[in-house]
Amino acid sequence: MNFKIYNTLSNKKEPFVPLNPKCIKMYVCGPTVYNYAHIGNARPAVVFDVLYRVLTNIYPEVIYVRNITDVDDKINEAAKKLNEPISFITNKYTDIYHQDMKNLCVLSPDHEPRVTDNIKQIISMIQKILDNKNAYINKDHVLFDVTSFKEYGKLSNRDKDEMLSGARVEVADYKKYPGDFVLWKPSSENEPGWDSPWGYGRPGWHIECSSMAETYLGEEIDIHGGGQDLIFPHHENEIAQSCSAHNNNNYVKYWVHNGYLNMEGEKMSKSLGNIVTIKELLDKYDGEVIRLALLSTHYRKPINFGESLLEQSQNILNKLYKNLNNEKHNDDLVSDDVINPLLDDLNTPLSISNLLKIKCSKTLLNSANLLGLLNRTADEWFSLNNKSTMLENDIELLIQERDNARKSKDFIRADEIRDQLDKNNVILEDVDGKTIWRAKK
């Protein structure tokens, strides 16, 4: 198999050569659990789920780690606002996130570590960075010394000095160099905190990923993924931390980043009031529809999310589920036209369009599963969903009445019944002298 993936480190599409072909190691930055996840958070989850499925298809073993960030100042704020313990907030939104992921047909990662379960390891990593003279202590903070790390900026193509000229944030007075970032910071009594060699406190933002990747995957990993906005500073800082702690410059071989999601052409933001949560969308659309919509644009391109994209995705899924009723051959393979585009830097749009060309239902099912689609039977898909208020029995009775009307050429009455059912989201089809119905999707 010849798998190619775009590497942010080189800004090029590269052939994927694993560190160890027997076991692929992949880490993806997971959610900070302080609120409902929005549709933008769903994109990396779905994209890297496809990557996981593709890798699993090629290699005998893939270890996929996606963390839960449950230590963060945003969580503290949310807890304060609601007057609830922090663990209440983090548990609640972790559960909701899991539910969302399940609905989007995202497979569970092999490990889903939480920061609060990894404080010991984080502390020992910070200690190593200090021992290696890549960090310093000042005013109860442990700070990473950016000037001590020569390769700083290699992922985001930034020059240490030029970066500062554009800086628009006030520099904290405990920093030696403005680009230095926090590894450990002090906590007040009502903030979450742990005892450490540097006093009671909590980890900074970037260290948890470095630490958990090391704990669950080892010092060197094949793939590290996340949203494009994480390239700087988060991933740049991860590199600095891990390489400093390990005395080894080979932390991650392939950095993979997905593009942004816009809502109807506009950036999602609180000020525009156009943030849409996964949960809200799931009330209106099936999870598979949302999943297909997210995969209908190449993962590195910005995606323009909205009603029309979802409608289009709905139509495509209807078509695919319909094709699931085509004749079955003994062909039990995954279509080359579906897998090959995926092997070429996850070209999901091309892969999906080729899905529509598959004639054999068995091949279609196998191929679609690679994308995490067609997880149900056609009957389940087209069966009445809770959008309709009608009972199956009533529908059957009306159909019978319509058939009688048609036989006696009372087409006015027949059409009335059709309209009535249509208003209740039921579509009638007269096929081979029989009348079948299905829910409007």
Place this chain on the structure above:
RNA sequence: GGCUGAGUGGCAGAGUGGUUAUGCUGCGGUCUGCAAAACCGUUUACGCCGGUUCAAUUCCGACCUCAGCCUCCA
């Protein structure tokens, strides 16, 4: 200002140095009591300007426009 991308037909979205993407929508047709579904047909595509070439949407160069990042946002 620096860095990274992107500009394709009504819309979404692939791809390619010369021959159909695909889907949705619109229009026309076959079918139907009417529909639906299915099938068939169909409408001006490749930001602008140069260059290379027998040939460029595709390669090269400049330009224009847009987006993201430049310290806690996926």
